[in-house]
Structures are given as C-alpha cells and as structure tokens.
Amino acid sequence: MSLRKGHEMTKPRVALLGAILESNRFAPPAELDDFQSLTLLTGDALMSEARSETPKLATEFAAFVRAMDATGDWTPVPCMLAASHPAGPVREAVIEEVIGTCEATLRACGSLDAVYICNHGAMVAEHDHDPDGLLMARVRDVVGPDVLIVSTLDLHANISQRMVDACDLIVGYRTNPHVDQIERGEEAAFSIRRALASGERPKLAHIKLPLVPASVTLLSAEHPYGSLIDFGQRRQAEYRSQILNVSVFGNFLFSDTPDNGLSIVVSARDDQKVAEALASELATKAWSLREDFVRQLTSLEDAVALAKAGDRRPVIFSDAGDNPGGGGSGRTTELLSALYRAGAKDCLYGSFCDPELARDAHATGVGGRFVAHFNRTRNASAPWAQWDVPFEAEAEVVSLHNGEVVGEEGMTAGRRLILGPSAALRIGGITVVVITDRTQTADPVFFNAFGLDIAAARTVVVKSRGHFRAGFSPWFSSEQVFEVDTGGLTSPVHDRWPFQHLPRPNYPMDENTVWSRADLH
CATH class of the missing domain: 3.40.50.2300 (Response regulator)
Structure with missing residues (x-):
C-alpha cells in the first residue's frame, strides 16, 4: 500500500x-x-x-x-x-x-x-x-x-x-x-x-x-x-x-x-x-x-610486563572483561591490583565505579591521604561478586569533581554526562579515577576533567571494550591498543559462559557449522 x-x-x-x-x-x-x-x-x-x-x-x-x-x-x-x-x-x-x-x-x-x-x-x-x-x-x-x-x-x-x-x-x-x-x-x-x-x-x-x-x-x-x-x-x-x-x-x-x-x-x-x-x-x-571473526586477547601477565617495560611507546589497555558499556560492574580489581603490585609507573586508570570510595575522597579533600578501600561494600550474591574483589592501598587525593561534564571526543562528544561525585586518587605510580555512575571510560574527559595529562602517561587503562578507540585516538593508534584478558561480565571468550538461548549450531562455538545461500530458499 x-x-x-x-x-x-x-x-x-x-x-x-x-x-x-x-x-x-x-x-x-x-x-x-x-x-x-x-x-x-x-x-x-x-x-x-x-x-x-x-x-x-x-x-x-x-x-x-x-x-x-x-x-x-x-x-x-x-x-x-x-x-x-x-x-x-x-x-x-x-x-x-x-x-x-x-x-x-x-x-x-x-x-x-x-x-x-x-x-x-x-x-x-x-x-x-x-x-x-x-x-x-x-x-x-x-x-x-x-x-x-x-x-x-x-x-x-x-x-x-x-x-x-x-x-x-x-x-x-x-x-x-x-x-x-x-x-x-x-x-x-x-x-x-x-x-x-x-x-x-x-x-x-x-x-x-x-x-x-x-x-x-x-x-x-x-x-x-x-x-x-x-x-x-x-x-x-x-x-x-x-x-x-x-x-x-x-x-x-x-x-x-x-x-x-x-x-x-x-x-x-x-x-x-x-x-x-x-x-x-x-x-x-x-x-x-x-x-x-575470532580474536586473541593479551594475557594479564603480558599486559603487566608491557606496563613495566621501559623502552616502548605509550600504550592503552582495555580492561576487556569489565566494560560497563556491555553490562560490566566497573568494579573489578584484577588488572588494577596486578599493576599496583608490579609497581607500574606513570599510569592512568579509569574509571572505577565506587560511590563509597568517591565519598571518602571528597571527605578527605584534595591533598589528603587515606586508605582507599576499593569494593569495601559489595553484594556477595551479585553476578559479578567473584570479580569485584576488595583491594586496599594508601591513596592521595589528587583532584575532586562533581561529575557533570560534556564529552570531548568520540561517541560522547558534545553530550552531557552525569558521573556523580568523582575523584582522582594516586596509589603508587597509578592515578585512578573513581566515579559514582557506572559508565564506560570512552572519552578523554574522564581524565581531562581532573587535570590529568593523557599525553604524559606511559600506560592508560580504561574500563571500556572498544568505544575508547575513538575517544583516545589523538594519543593512541591501533598498534598501541591492547585488549587484556580479564575476568568480568563482559569477558569475550565464548566458552566461559553458560549460554542457554543462542541458536545452535553457530560459528565460532561450533566449528563445523554449515550455511550456504541455498539455505535461503
């Protein structure tokens, strides 16, 4: 009609x-x-x-x-x-x-x-x-x-x-x-x-x-x-x-x-x-x-070794298993704690979603020091509990922000973002951005809002799966991007998940899956 x-x-x-x-x-x-x-x-x-x-x-x-x-x-x-x-x-x-x-x-x-x-x-x-x-x-x-x-x-x-x-x-x-x-x-x-x-x-x-x-x-x-x-x-x-x-x-x-x-x-x-x-x-x-359509990830061990390497170009890591943009909690500590224990230097890490920790930082004030309790309170029965492991470190409050920002690059450019009370904390050689609203770090504003210099960092870590590539392209080419095989609700490894409803057979889960144009008729 x-x-x-x-x-x-x-x-x-x-x-x-x-x-x-x-x-x-x-x-x-x-x-x-x-x-x-x-x-x-x-x-x-x-x-x-x-x-x-x-x-x-x-x-x-x-x-x-x-x-x-x-x-x-x-x-x-x-x-x-x-x-x-x-x-x-x-x-x-x-x-x-x-x-x-x-x-x-x-x-x-x-x-x-x-x-x-x-x-x-x-x-x-x-x-x-x-x-x-x-x-x-x-x-x-x-x-x-x-x-x-x-x-x-x-x-x-x-x-x-x-x-x-x-x-x-x-x-x-x-x-x-x-x-x-x-x-x-x-x-x-x-x-x-x-x-x-x-x-x-x-x-x-x-x-x-x-x-x-x-x-x-x-x-x-x-x-x-x-x-x-x-x-x-x-x-x-x-x-x-x-x-x-x-x-x-x-x-x-x-x-x-x-x-x-x-x-x-x-x-x-x-x-x-x-x-x-x-x-x-x-x-x-x-x-x-x-x-x-099959891709290999960078192991956690290789990522930590790369972060510690001296003679290299700056790199950006995707904490691939914990992407809030795909349903991740934004609170897994596997990669953060590994980098901290290894003594990584000149590292920016964003963004850890922890309202309690953000409140602690605001109560402490800029320049103050306190013991940062990542995941101090967590629901042990939540789907992501096995990865949201508590982690503690002596921290200095570098900067505070109310979390109201406007995107600068990539998919959120020109869009208002409400992150809630937020803070930048220095733990060892790592500066961690802590936010209240669970949001993937796909835009440089997550660091720029705190006066942090992305260009001066040797390693940047983002809780984002892929959208960060557009937001951080002024600093990192595709050759400088590494997707790290971390645990979490967005781990892109098929055989780690108890899928119940996906159509079967399918590729790559079933390697012998067959399809042809004749199947259309």
Missing part, C-alpha cells in the same frame, strides 16, 4: 519514542531506577532536552529532531524515550510501563504520518527475549498498516523478524566505536521526509547467519567487520537509488537470545526482489569471512 502523497502541503505528524537498553543476560536486572538515572522523558520535556545545546539523551534522537526542524514544518508527537546504561534483562513491569505509555500517547494523539523509534536493539526482558520487537509490534498494532515506521538501532542489535515485520525502514549504525549517531538520526529524518513526499513504501529484506561473533571482533575500522560494512556501502552505491539503506548488525553475544547472530538488513526503495538479492550477496560475503 502506498503512503499518502501531498505531505509537502501540510505539516507531517511524527511520533517519537524509544527504549534503549543493551542487555547482558548475566548482569543484574534493569530496574526503573536505571532508566530514571539516565533518560526517562515524555512530552514537552523530551522535546526540550532533544533541542538543548548539549542534550544528555541519545545522540541520534537529538539529531533526528534537529534534522526534522531544519527540513520544514512538522508536528512532533513525543511519546517517551527511556534509556538505561547496559544492564541485565529489563523487569517486565518496567518495559510494559514504557510500552503502555507509548501506546496511550499514540491512541490519544489522532492521525499520524510516521513514527520514529530510537532503540538499541539488544534488549532482553524477564518475560520476552525480544522486547525491542515487542515494542515495535505493539506500536504497529496501534498506528495501523499505513503509517510509516522508521527505527534507528545500534550495530550490536540482535535483529528479530518481529522487528523487521513491524518497521518500514531500519537504520543501523555503521561505525564501532559509534561516531555516526548524528548521521543515522539525520538519515532517519530524511528517509521519512522522502517517503512521505513520494508516497513510496520501502521494502525490507533480512538474513540472519549462524555466526555469533564477540564484540571485540566488531570494529568497523578493521577487518573483517569493517570490510563487510564497506562492501555493503559500495554495493549500495552501485545500486544507486534502488537501495535506501544497507545495515550489517553484528549482534550482542551476551544477550543470549534465539535472535543472536550477524544480520543483514537491506531496504529497497520499492522492489522487494532487489532488497533480497543484495541481502543474499552480503550474507554470502559475511559467511566467507567467518574464520576472521
């Missing part, structure tokens, strides 16, 4: 909503408080924040609003945007409240021309493996078949057929680290404008492969994932106007769902067969690269 034409003569009515959560099946559940602490906005408050100079909500959502504002009159219908830092499965009552609020607003708002859904795509709920698809399907049920639905998703999304069936266009990030959210939000807005003006209904094709790579292999500037994304973009350009979007979703391993697996989603302007042909070509290309 074609969309109604003539929207250029009137102001299109576009609903805006979203639920953003990357779920690590093994992390503690996402509660209502987790959304309230990051983003839980409706109505005018949502639009006001999206239009602010330094919005603290999802970058692509704000970019969508700015692009719609810049391209003509429109009537926004803001429903709700809910976002949490990565956590475990969302509570059933929480996601049902979010979906219910969106449904109620959509029912009450009258006629609509389009809906923009800003989700992550790798959410898990207590009662549903695919709450992203659940939200999208229920939005479709309310607005009916004739209203255009466009969604933006993180490239780590676990794409379900329910998502594809509910949407007219799906726009995935192309970069990891994620530095193209502005472009993707703009693309969603321009796509809505174009479709409403032309009356054309996009056609989607989706293929999922039995390929479940870990996030450390999904860097868009490196082979194989970057090669696959680049190949898709070249082929889209060769199809010219026939193809609207090509997205390659790498999946999020730790969600542990039946929808895990690398997915190809192709959107054609109006020809389903064209979309299917290109999706098939890209899937075949991806499968041919499957053996390249």
